[in-house]
Amino acid sequence: DGGITQSPKYLFRKEGQNVTLSCEQNLNHDAMYWYRQDPGQGLRLIYYSQIVNDFQKGDIAEGYSVSREKKESFPLTVTSAQKNPTAFYLCASRLTGGNEKLFFGSGTQLSVL
């Protein structure tokens, strides 16, 4: 059940503030992903990274930023430009090279004060 850890579990953002969500994995996975989950809308891809120091925008990247300085870590920053940040954020990872299975973290619930 472990292997990919997200923190914190709950996070509150004040207006105009940037906040960073942590995602760490010890599965030696190459690819990492960030999804946003809103009620009734499924999971939408924010950013993904296939290798260190490289990442691509997903479907809803506006107002978010990421970095991939280490293989194990893929933090997501929710910037003040994201006007509707309240959501459940899920990080995921997988091996590449034909292994399709995504492993998800336990998520971070972000709310706006």
Place this chain on the structure above:
Amino acid sequence: GENVEQHPSTLSVQEGDSAVIKCTYSDSASNYFPWYKQELGKRPQLIIDIRSNVGEKKDQRIAVTLNKTAKHFSLHITETQPEDSAVYFCAAGSGSARQLTFGSGTQLTVLP
């Protein structure tokens, strides 16, 4: 880009009955179709997946069917049990990065 539609959004069945959830996709390049189960307050977990070179796949009480021509795929759960109650998501993906597009989810409730 890819668009995945999932139906129904809610489904209630009696314990022991079968449940079927259907998804359609728009991008003919999609070649990987997983199904994830998310129990309340927990992370999504892969329960079964299928690739475009296969029409059907079974794993005990669950099965997935794929119709590439019609661009739809379905999840079948037989002999449902209360522990099957959860939200189920379908997804479609392609390419080396395997970025997945998810359906909106189906809340399955199995009534004892």
